[in-house]
Amino acid sequence: MRRQLLTSVAMVIVLTLVCGLGYSLVMTGIGELAFGHQANGSVVTKGGKDVGSSLFGQSFTDSKGNPIPKYFQSRPSEAVTSSATDNITVSEASNLGPSNPLLIGFIPGVNSVGLDGSPSKTNPFATPADPFCVPVDTTSTAAPVTSPTPGQKYAKNSDGTYVCDPNTVPERAIAYRQEFGLASDAQVPVDAVTASGSGLDPDISIANADIQAPTVAKARGLSLATVMGLITSNTTGRSLGVLGDPGVNVLTLNIALDNLAQK
Amino acid sequence: MSQNVIAVIVLIVLLCISTPLLGSYMAKVFQNKKAPGDRFFLPIERLIYRVTGVDPEGEQRWTTYAISVLAFSFVSVVVLYGMQRLQAHLPFNPDHLANLPAPLSFNTAVSFLTNTNWQNYAGEDTMAQFTQMAGLVVQNFVSAAAGIAVAVALMRGLTRKRSNTLGNFWADLTRIVIRVLIPIAAIAAIILIAQGAEQNLHATHMITTVAGQSQGIPGGPVGSQETIKQLGTNGGGFFNANAGHPFESPTGLTNMLLNWLLLSIPFALGWTFGKMAKDRKQGYAVLGAMGGLFLIGALLVMPFEANGNIHITQAHVSQAITATSPGGNMEGKEIRNGPILSALFNSSSTSTSTGSINSANDSYTPLGGGVILFNMMLGEISPGGTGSGLYGMLIMAMLAVFIAGLMVGRTPEYLGKKIQAKEMKLVVLYLLMVPFVILTFTAISVVMHSSLASIYNPGPHGLSEVTYAFTSASNNNGSAFAGLNGNTDWYNTTLGICMLVGRFALMVPVLAIAGSLARKQRVPASSGTFPTGTPIFALMLAGIAVIVVGLTYFPVLALGPIVEHLVGKF
Numbered sequence: 001m002r003r004q005l006l007t008s009v010a011m012v013i014v015l016t017l018v019c020g021l022g023y024s025l026v027m028t029g030i031g032e033l034a035f036g037h038q039a040n041g042s043v044v045t046k047g048g049k050d051v052g053s054s055l056f057g058q059s060f061t062d063s064k065g066n067p068i069p070k071y072f073q074s075r076p077s078e079a080v081t082s083s084a085t086d087n088i089t090v091s092e093a094s095n096l097g098p099s100n101p102l103l104i105g106f107i108p109g110v111n112s113v114g115l116d117g118s119p120s121k122t123n124p125f126a127t128p129a130d131p132f133c134v135p136v137d138t139t140s141t142a143a144p145v146t147s148p149t150p151g152q153k154y155a156k157n158s159d160g161t162y163v164c165d166p167n168t169v170p171e172r173a174i175a176y177r178q179e180f181g182l183a184s185d186a187q188v189p190v191d192a193v194t195a196s197g198s199g200l201d202p203d204i205s206i207a208n209a210d211i212q213a214p215t216v217a218k219a220r221g222l223s224l225a226t227v228m229g230l231i232t233s234n235t236t237g238r239s240l241g242v243l244g245d246p247g248v249n250v251l252t253l254n255i256a257l258d259n260l261a262q263k
Numbered sequence: 264m265s266q267n268v269i270a271v272i273v274l275i276v277l278l279c280i281s282t283p284l285l286g287s288y289m290a291k292v293f294q295n296k297k298a299p300g301d302r303f304f305l306p307i308e309r310l311i312y313r314v315t316g317v318d319p320e321g322e323q324r325w326t327t328y329a330i331s332v333l334a335f336s337f338v339s340v341v342v343l344y345g346m347q348r349l350q351a352h353l354p355f356n357p358d359h360l361a362n363l364p365a366p367l368s369f370n371t372a373v374s375f376l377t378n379t380n381w382q383n384y385a386g387e388d389t390m391a392q393f394t395q396m397a398g399l400v401v402q403n404f405v406s407a408a409a410g411i412a413v414a415v416a417l418m419r420g421l422t423r424k425r426s427n428t429l430g431n432f433w434a435d436l437t438r439i440v441i442r443v444l445i446p447i448a449a450i451a452a453i454i455l456i457a458q459g460a461e462q463n464l465h466a467t468h469m470i471t472t473v474a475g476q477s478q479g480i481p482g483g484p485v486g487s488q489e490t491i492k493q494l495g496t497n498g499g500g501f502f503n504a505n506a507g508h509p510f511e512s513p514t515g516l517t518n519m520l521l522n523w524l525l526l527s528i529p530f531a532l533g534w535t536f537g538k539m540a541k542d543r544k545q546g547y548a549v550l551g552a553m554g555g556l557f558l559i560g561a562l563l564v565m566p567f568e569a570n571g572n573i574h575i576t577q578a579h580v581s582q583a584i585t586a587t588s589p590g591g592n593m594e595g596k597e598i599r600n601g602p603i604l605s606a607l608f609n610s611s612s613t614s615t616s617t618g619s620i621n622s623a624n625d626s627y628t629p630l631g632g633g634v635i636l637f638n639m640m641l642g643e644i645s646p647g648g649t650g651s652g653l654y655g656m657l658i659m660a661m662l663a664v665f666i667a668g669l670m671v672g673r674t675p676e677y678l679g680k681k682i683q684a685k686e687m688k689l690v691v692l693y694l695l696m697v698p699f700v701i702l703t704f705t706a707i708s709v710v711m712h713s714s715l716a717s718i719y720n721p722g723p724h725g726l727s728e729v730t731y732a733f734t735s736a737s738n739n740n741g742s743a744f745a746g747l748n749g750n751t752d753w754y755n756t757t758l759g760i761c762m763l764v765g766r767f768a769l770m771v772p773v774l775a776i777a778g779s780l781a782r783k784q785r786v787p788a789s790s791g792t793f794p795t796g797t798p799i800f801a802l803m804l805a806g807i808a809v810i811v812v813g814l815t816y817f818p819v820l821a822l823g824p825i826v827e828h829l830v831g832k833f
Contacts, residue, residue, distance in 0.1 A: 004327070004334040007433060010315035012338050012401075018311070019440060019491075020401040027452050027487035031462030034453075039462040041480055041510065043470075050470045055459050055509035056480050058472040068474060075598075082388035085358060087479040088467045090387045091504035093595045093623035095746035097720035097727075099831040103594060103626070104574040110832050111722075132578060146721070169594075170578035187581040190571065194594040197507035197605075197623045203598035206587035236514075236599070242269045244515015245589040245601035254473055 046255050054252050056089075057200040067179055069219035070257070072204070072212050074250045075191055076172060079199030091198040101146045105132025105168040117148045125154075125162045129174055129184075133164035169193045180215050203247025206235060220261065230256050264569075264584045267603040270519065271565075274607070277523045278530055282550070285527060286534025292442050293415045293435070294539065304442050311437050319437075322428035325778025328416055329771050331432035332409055336376055336767070339402060343372040346398045347390075356391035357466030357482070363389065366755040373759045375402035377766035378410055378648055380492070380499030380618055380741035381758060383750040387481045387502055392464060399499060400488050404448075407495030407528075408439040410650030413770050414532060417654050418539045420777030421678045424785050429777055443528070444494060451490040451524055459513030460486035485510050493524035496648040498618030498741045506608065506621040507597055518600050518621060522608050525617045529646035530554070532653040540678055544796025549656055551801030556645030556808065560638045561610040567631035568592045568606040573833055592631070595623025606631065609742070613638040616648030618741030625720065625728065625744040629833055632744070633824025636731055639738045640816045641808055642697065648739060654773045656804070660795065661690050661776075662811070663804045667793040676792055679785035686779055689772040696768045698815045701733045704757050705819065708733075714753050719746030723830065727823035736761035 031039035042054045052058050060071035067073050082088040096103035099111055106112040106123040114120035125135045135154045136142040144165035155163040164171050172193035177186055189207040209231045217227040234253040237246050291298040312319050347368040351361055367383055374381045412435040419429050456462045465482030472478050485501045489511050502508040512518050533553055537546015569591045571582030584590035591602025605622035612619050613635045644655040661682050668675030675682040708714040708729050718725035728744040735742055736758040
């Protein structure tokens with residue numbers, strides 16, 4: 001037993017040097033020498049300044065969180081800024097289950113509840129715009145209420161309808177249609193209203209980009225054909241033609257648009 | 264869609280090519296035969312033996328072999344625990360990350376030691392680069408190698424005659440790390456980095472985005488850790504989002520490479536088994552059962568995720584799969600992976616004991632998530648973890664010959680070795696250990712007020728979250744229905760216990776069986792022998808695995824994913 005422990009200590013030390021530090025540092029050396037751009041995070045610049053990484057999604061909203069019309073919009077994101085270090089962007093998924101009202105809203109007869117919190121066949125919080133509305137409370141954070149209790153206070157709009165949690169898929173779809181001038185029953189591509197697993201998805205679907213194109217073209221005074229051309233040139237196809245799904249890189253597309261404007 | 268189908272076929276073809284090549288190579292390595300690369304690897308191995316004072320020819324009895332595994336694991340867990348507790352004072356910590364608290368350090372140390380790689384933390388702002396490289400990466404290598412070593416010991420037990428010994432753990436460990444794991448992981452890492460995986464030692468790169476916001480892009484030696492995490496069926500991500508993070512898997516090509524890596528060794532070991540048994544058909548039968556169960560799981564999850572979430576169609580959200588839209592259930596999934604290849608990846612990762620994810624399991628459809636849970640409940644044998652998958656399947660094979668023996672009234676035999684009362688007692692111990700801890704801890708967790716607070720999603724999905732956590736930990740998988748908050752004293756401790764049980768309370772009986780079988784004489788096959796190198800046996804093996812699991816877990820599956828599917832009208 002004692003001999004096995006001594007051998008263990010020696011083995012742990014040697015293997016820590018070989019496959020821990022040795023392997024990792026040699027690979028880092030090879031990466032830096034042969035593929036410096038990728039190894040250092042595929043940084044992209046604009047006007048000589050680092051503005052992000054072509055692989056690391058970012059949002060194109062103003063300080064209030066509203067979309068900036070001259071930019072294509074990324075997918076919804078759950079990525080957060082680290083509370084431990086106050087600066088690192090931490091990848092995060094919503095982890096909302098497929099029947100959670102915070103994701104799909106209150107679907108009548110599936111997960112909808114009455115004002116007393118018991119299951120209900122109808123959604124009492126439905127608004128004319130959103131039959132699946134999840135109400136929010138009156139606190140400053142406007143927290144969604146999914147298990148109502150009698151006496152719960154709800155935030156209301158000036159016309160008396162409930163204020164809905166803006167992060168459900170139905171609400172995101174409504175906001176998307178308004179932003180990009182679609183009819184109220186127009187189909188919305190699923191990637192535009194769902195959060196990615198990392199919260200850092202650098203891509204949007206081609207269908208999503210095509211819908212956004214007229215709004216961006218108008219905001220920039222460009223022809224639709226120019227914008228559509230840039231979508232094509234910033235689309236990443238499937239690897240080797242078959243692996244994965246194609247997507248439009250939002251950051252490089254928006255930078256290309258900005259560069260166009262400067263010329 | 265059609266390209267996704269081709270991608271699935273590409274993976275199957277890759278496995279069909281790699282299994283015999285890698286399997287034959289590993290057989291040579293384990294049997295100490297002449298193998299390619301001897302001139303390069305032998306001097307390195309000899310140096311390691313000399314420094315550590317190991318006699319590679321020193322054969323060990325099963326007890327010594329087991330004590331070596333346990334001693335090595337004990338030292339590893341102490342070192343890893345210490346490293347996390349002290350990381351603020353160690354080098355390679357450019358972001359000045361703090362020391363980890365004790366319960367989380369314990370959970371993480373046990374998690375990486377046992378090849379589970381359950382993570383109650385987000386890598387970005389928790390783990391210093393030193394801890395990742397010198398702690399977690401090392402365990403990624405050696406926990407995989409230790410699992411393979413135990414499987415090799417069991418194969419030796421089955422194939423040696425009248426022998427008291429099972430080989431030398433230290434030599435097995437060294438040879439597996441040096442000749443199998445490092446070369447494959449290194450080559451794959453270069454491909455990964457070329458595709459865009461990060462590989463640096465930088466601090467977080469603070470930038471101002473195009474829209475004027477501040478963003479902190481983390482650095483780190485990601486690519487090198489990513490490939491061994493997959494190859495060793497470990498699964499602990501450098502970052503919180505695991506293989507869904509664009510720096511861990513930037514393209515469709517890397518997603519496929521990582522998917523193949525995690526399946527490569529578990530399947531190849533089935534081939535190695537046929538080689539070492541000197542009877543290829545025995546290997547085919549084991550591979551048939553592994554491959555069949557794997558395909559059924561993957562083929563079930565893919566359509567559930569491709570069909571999407573029926574409840575958002577009413578809100579006029581298009582989930583159709585077209586040339587311009589990935590479609591399907593995209594909550595928690597990346598565009599570049601799409602729903603089908605995301606499902607394939609997570610199904611592969613739960614069929615092996617990897618547990619890495621490229622999409623969020625918690626947001627899968629009820630039945631898609633249910634199949635992923637079932638994959639783990641099978642006990643990680645389809646094809647399972649590196650080594651643990653093969654020894655799990657061989658234990659299942661002993662149960663299968665025992666049941667077949669009962670049917671025809673003969674003493675069961677496997678590879679000419681009589682399977683007797685002593686072995687069967689150990690087999691039953693092996694089979695009951697994991698369900699016992701899963702179901703007990705799940706039951707306690709759903710009645711205690713404090714542990715119920717960790718549940719994130721309401722209703723039956725919440726039960727799935729808790730069941731998933733204990734199933735994942737006990738089967739040393741490590742994936743999660745990540746809504747559950749596992750970073751509490753209760754879950755850090757109980758999940759830690761589950762991981763230790765799922766690793767060592769299974770490894771020791773396996774080595775005991777190996778020791779007992781090695782001592783036995785080989786009996787020639789007679790008319791009463793149930794042939795184990797046939798398609799019928801493969802079918803029976805898979806069938807028994809499903810029946811044992813079904814009987815054990817059906818009630819909890821019914822109350823979790825199945826109720827959610829029915830009540831939620833999916």
